[in-house]
Amino acid sequence: MTQEPTPRRARHLIDPDAPRRRPSREDVARLERVQRIVMSALVVTTIFHLSVGLVIGAFFIDDSERVAQVGLCLLGGAFGAIAVISAYLIHRRPITPTRAATAIAVGAVPAVVGLYVVYR
Template sequence: MPDRTGERPPPAAPARRRAHLMVPGQPHRPVPTPASTRRVQRWVVSILLFSTVFHLAVGLVVAAVSIDASVPTSRIGLLAIAGVMGVLAAVAASAIHQRRPQVPWLLLGLAPALVGVYLCFLR
């Protein structure tokens, strides 16, 4: 609309959209999560998984030690299951990090079963 002088006013600049508001048809781009967050999440999940399964293996060793010594097959079976659970915990923890299972970690998984063998048969 022209003013009294007959000239049109300059066009008004479009209103600036506030960054915190959502405008229909213009969704916000998702913010990528930093790699460090993913790394921390992997470590937390792998430690939780390993410690939970490792505690299960230790419980099996305690059960094997508390069983009557006159039945060694039950002790051997529980210790074998404890060893398998420990190794599976180590393999799963390395799989979460998308790495090959390495020998030292597998030996750490066998630790409860080896301690159980010492407590049950070699002591």
């Protein structure tokens, strides 16, 4: 009788004779860092889309409703600042006066552009 060779186990399957190694602290820290970067990118992008959408909505309101146009532009600026502050919070950075001023300056860009377009 011929002995059949043992079939080779595919590499993608779990091998009970060779369990996976436990992740090290560095591996976990690296994974958490990447997760924070991805989460902040998603949050900032989503909130900035909301901010720009409010500004675009202000453009399409009738010119007789100037107060509503300005209000939507200011809301867009506020949401832009919230987007930057949320990124700081996701990365566990304290909100200092310098960072708050940066958030307001970056968040105000859609509002300033919107006000320029509305008053043009």
